[in-house]
Amino acid sequence: MLKDWRLMFEESAQGIYRIVLPLPDNPLKSLNAYLIRGERRHLLVDTGFNRRECRDALFPALDQLGVRAGEFDVFVTHLHADHSGLAADLAAAPGTIAYASAWDGETINKLTAGPAYWLDLLNDMAKHGCEPALLHDLQTNHPGIRFGPSGKTHFTVAREGDVLRYGQHPLLVLSTPGHTPDHLVLYEAERGLLFSGDLILGDITPNIPRWRTMPDALGTYLESLDKVEKLDISLTLPGHRSLVRDTKKRIGELRAHHGRRLAEIRSILTAGGEMTAAAVAREMTWSMRGTPWKDFPSPQKWFAINEALAHLDHLTVLGEAVREEKNGFVLFSLP
Ligand SMILES: [Zn+2]
Known part of the structure; x- marks a missing residue:
């Protein structure tokens, strides 16, 4: 167990080091970056936020491992800033390759380029019942805005079926969309190791948000779980x-969690009639230790509303909910 921040890495499997980066004031608590030691070059999987606390944990750990800037490449599993925040800085070292999927990598750079993309993303949620005050607050408090990369990252696109050669055994890139539209994982078949990004988490359930490019993010996520379940993973x-x-077992628990969520939303719609995603989210149970909805920090409200929306989209695709637009709002109800 890595509870002491002074112990910044552990060897998870031979030649693979988990470096735990703190995410202060964030319910996720920490990010796992992994350093895969190679003969000539090493690979770092995910980077942490672009903030001092992550740099202060990452760089001393790399130092202790004897790995210097320019000696390792970077693989970003998906676009979220806790996974990609330091990509631009790390990729600036000469000779460094920064891998990301096509869509997520391009979107990281759009989000970094300025407020236009963010404003469009936030304002689009008004029709789902997000209040103007919440959207305004998110413009300064969304972790993606606060801790995203410092500038444009020149990414090398990684795709399904690519094989990366670092460390003792080849790493197969697999496409696992859902948590983000172009989420990737790495699979090392020889030892049955899966670098899962936010596809599979052990102690918490990955947030599945709505994405405008995905008609059914939750359905797509569940298909990605089906795909990974077929692998031999130790x-x-x-x-x-x-x-x-x-x-x-964990994949089974994640599926069951979303099954319970869908049932909860059906019963909320039974009682509430026509509702926006935000109205549904307010009625759902969240693991915020008894905090009432009005006291949720803005980013938590944002993730909750997006998660409600992904589930409502899934129910709609299944024919178990109906989506209608009325007076500028998107309303969901039972058929
Ligand atoms: Zn994520």
């Missing part, structure tokens, strides 16, 4: 918290 190395020893 150890999952997730983006946050504990390593996962029994991946099949």
Whole structure:
């Protein structure tokens, strides 16, 4: 267990080091970056936020491992700033390759380029019941805005089926969309190791938000779980918290969680009639230790409303909910 921040890395499997980066004031608590030691070059999987606390944990750990800037490449599993925040800085070292998927990599750079993309993304949620005050607050408090990369990252596109050669065994890139539209994982078949990003987490459930480019993000996520479940996995190395020893069991728990969520939303719609995603989110149970909805920090409200929307989209695709636009709002109801 890595509770002491002074112990900044552990060897998770031979030649693979988990470096725990603190995410202060964030319910995720910490990010797992992984350093895969190679003969000539090493690979760092995910980077942490672009903030001092992450740099202060990452660089001393790399130093202790004897790895210097320019000696390792970077693989970003997906666009979220806790995974990609330091990509631009790290990729600036001469000779460094920064891998990301096509869509997520391009979107990281759009989000970094200025407020236009963010404003469009935030304002689009008004029709789902997000209040103007919330959207205004998110313009300064969304972690993606506060801790995203310092500038444009020149990414090398990684795709399904690519093989990366670092360390003892080849790493296969697999496409696992859902948590983000172009989320990637790395699979090392020889030892059955899965670097799962935020596809599979052990102690917490990955947030599945709505994406405008995906008609059914939750359905797509569940298909990605089906795909990964077919692999022979002895150890999952997730983006946050504990390593996962029994991946099949954990996938079953994640599926069951979303099944319960869908049932909860159906009963909320039974009682509430026509509702926006924000109205549904207010009625759902969230693990915020008894905090009433009005006291949720803005980013938590944002993630909750987006999660409600992904579930409502899934119910709509299944024919178990109806979506209508009325007076500028998107309303969901039972058929
Ligand atoms: Zn994520």
